[in-house]
Amino acid sequence: MIRFSHRETINFIKSFILPITMNLETIREARERINPYIRETPLYHSSCYSQALGAEVFLKLELLQEIGSFKIRGAVNAILQLSEKEKVRGVLTSSAGNHGQALACAARMVGVSSTVVVPQNTPETKMKAMKRFGAEVIVFGRDYGETEQKGRQLERKTGRVFISPYNHPHIIAGQGTIALELLEAEPGLDTLLVPVGGGGLIAGIALAAKALKPGITIIGVQDEACPVFVESLKAGKIVDVPYRHSIAEGIHGLVEKETITFPFIQKYVDEMLLVSEDDIKEAIRTLTKRHCLVVEGAGAATSAALQKYKTMFRGRRLAVLVSGGNIDSKSLKEIL
Amino acid sequence: MIRFSHRETINFIKSFILPITMNLETIREARERINPYIRETPLYHSSCYSQALGAEVFLKLELLQEIGSFKIRGAVNAILQLSEKEKVRGVLTSSAGNHGQALACAARMVGVSSTVVVPQNTPETKMKAMKRFGAEVIVFGRDYGETEQKGRQLERKTGRVFISPYNHPHIIAGQGTIALELLEAEPGLDTLLVPVGGGGLIAGIALAAKALKPGITIIGVQDEACPVFVESLKAGKIVDVPYRHSIAEGIHGLVEKETITFPFIQKYVDEMLLVSEDDIKEAIRTLTKRHCLVVEGAGAATSAALQKYKTMFRGRRLAVLVSGGNIDSKSLKEIL
Numbered sequence: 001m002i003r004f005s006h007r008e009t010i011n012f013i014k015s016f017i018l019p020i021t022m023n024l025e026t027i028r029e030a031r032e033r034i035n036p037y038i039r040e041t042p043l044y045h046s047s048c049y050s051q052a053l054g055a056e057v058f059l060k061l062e063l064l065q066e067i068g069s070f071k072i073r074g075a076v077n078a079i080l081q082l083s084e085k086e087k088v089r090g091v092l093t094s095s096a097g098n099h100g101q102a103l104a105c106a107a108r109m110v111g112v113s114s115t116v117v118v119p120q121n122t123p124e125t126k127m128k129a130m131k132r133f134g135a136e137v138i139v140f141g142r143d144y145g146e147t148e149q150k151g152r153q154l155e156r157k158t159g160r161v162f163i164s165p166y167n168h169p170h171i172i173a174g175q176g177t178i179a180l181e182l183l184e185a186e187p188g189l190d191t192l193l194v195p196v197g198g199g200g201l202i203a204g205i206a207l208a209a210k211a212l213k214p215g216i217t218i219i220g221v222q223d224e225a226c227p228v229f230v231e232s233l234k235a236g237k238i239v240d241v242p243y244r245h246s247i248a249e250g251i252h253g254l255v256e257k258e259t260i261t262f263p264f265i266q267k268y269v270d271e272m273l274l275v276s277e278d279d280i281k282e283a284i285r286t287l288t289k290r291h292c293l294v295v296e297g298a299g300a301a302t303s304a305a306l307q308k309y310k311t312m313f314r315g316r317r318l319a320v321l322v323s324g325g326n327i328d329s330k331s332l333k334e335i336l
Numbered sequence: 337m338i339r340f341s342h343r344e345t346i347n348f349i350k351s352f353i354l355p356i357t358m359n360l361e362t363i364r365e366a367r368e369r370i371n372p373y374i375r376e377t378p379l380y381h382s383s384c385y386s387q388a389l390g391a392e393v394f395l396k397l398e399l400l401q402e403i404g405s406f407k408i409r410g411a412v413n414a415i416l417q418l419s420e421k422e423k424v425r426g427v428l429t430s431s432a433g434n435h436g437q438a439l440a441c442a443a444r445m446v447g448v449s450s451t452v453v454v455p456q457n458t459p460e461t462k463m464k465a466m467k468r469f470g471a472e473v474i475v476f477g478r479d480y481g482e483t484e485q486k487g488r489q490l491e492r493k494t495g496r497v498f499i500s501p502y503n504h505p506h507i508i509a510g511q512g513t514i515a516l517e518l519l520e521a522e523p524g525l526d527t528l529l530v531p532v533g534g535g536g537l538i539a540g541i542a543l544a545a546k547a548l549k550p551g552i553t554i555i556g557v558q559d560e561a562c563p564v565f566v567e568s569l570k571a572g573k574i575v576d577v578p579y580r581h582s583i584a585e586g587i588h589g590l591v592e593k594e595t596i597t598f599p600f601i602q603k604y605v606d607e608m609l610l611v612s613e614d615d616i617k618e619a620i621r622t623l624t625k626r627h628c629l630v631v632e633g634a635g636a637a638t639s640a641a642l643q644k645y646k647t648m649f650r651g652r653r654l655a656v657l658v659s660g661g662n663i664d665s666k667s668l669k670e671i672l
Contacts, residue, residue, distance in 0.1 A: 294624050336672075
């Protein structure tokens, strides 16, 4: 007879049972749970993009969350579901920045200690923010893949609860709450444009949006510099891709082979688009000048896709996730 | 018997009769009128400023109006009250930028032609935006005072309807609608921090806020480089002050001697604060880094006052007008 440890059992439930049982109700419950702690961000009509595209373009300003990113949704949803024992052990994550900041912020809300492992290229802004929320920050790894392995390793060593930035049902459900806000504010939306890193955001949004409105088109956007899901969808499984650094470090890094986000993406995402670093920089400039918004690379990827694939959106009524705004002043200065 | 021309009669009504009859109801009517055309902007709690000040600080994000400034409120309110004859004649204004853009935008909404006279130091961003809305842009004058005189002169010459950026009851009423949103969103507010250029914004806000909540404190903020109202309040009348250029061109310029904003400010504004150019630049950096917002000099003046006069706000529950975000990329780059 094979015996499972308590942790193995929990991980089995998280990886196999919970994702299967996730549905619109899970996302609705997440919304109830997190609403006192997060902002319902504005969905603004953009004349600028609408005119340029011959479409009705709405920007979902998730960068206006208190921590400058949508990641607070998933983090709060995960933290609020910790058991009392887990709270004592504290939480741990690996993050390119925004999830780490979100988890540290959420952990502080309920008085739980947090540790974040970040890759070497993490912007100073993001590390400072984590420390402000009382997190212990460990810099490790040349890229997110290495950082993530280190995090998993520390989990086994320290007993802290590892909360992946994407590969976790509570994270996916938290991010999915955005879809409920979108379709409440603009029920006529026919297309959603979502940035894809580890896939937690698009998995949650796609799950909820397709349940509410089966005909809606969900489009993911990745950085050419790191097209993990574009390649993985072709291969039918998560594959490693060679990748280089770019301004969009928030959607970079290799993805865990067994990530639970992949089946959601396979099932619900209609299309994936790629944008270049130059496209992203151009979008950052546009958002600065025309919308008074400071947007980080990963957050500007969707707007970059708007500009690059203009004709494809003609006549549509689409929402564009502007997911985060934590960019170093130095980088912003270089781009402007 | 003295005879008045039609225009003289209208100007007499605008300058003397309307201001006396303005009250909370005027502002409420303005809100009804402009609401289909403008955004109810978010009022966001800022942890960053709240912690630094030991206060509850809320930012009113007027820079998220479609044109990047609160000025759209007054402009729409004025344009929608033009007579059919006036619509045919078109509108005219003098503006350091945002009001010009707002008036051009509002005029286009109802198919009215617009002309804007701008001073030489007007940022390129703002002029381009006016032209995008179909305005004729005339560059004239080293400072706003000269530009305004030119505008009044053109009014007499061309027959276009001059709509002052501040010295006009419809403009004041339009800007005052912000106070209704503020006290609806946060009825517990005890202090409002408002930037002061020609005084249209603070006049409208103070009128409405004091009517709704007589105990509320209204604080105006001016740039040290151009302290017109600070000096005028001391003198008991509008005085000219020597002034130099700074990053906050949006709240610069001499003010018309008989401006109807002055009695409102004398009656309702509790205090005036001055900030320096360095204070403003520091605030722009903070708003960029901590709130993902691109804010122009005039729009950052209130946040600059927060940082400069910290202790004065301890324990208060205050709203800070972040009034506009139309800053040239070049200037922003230099400040970051």
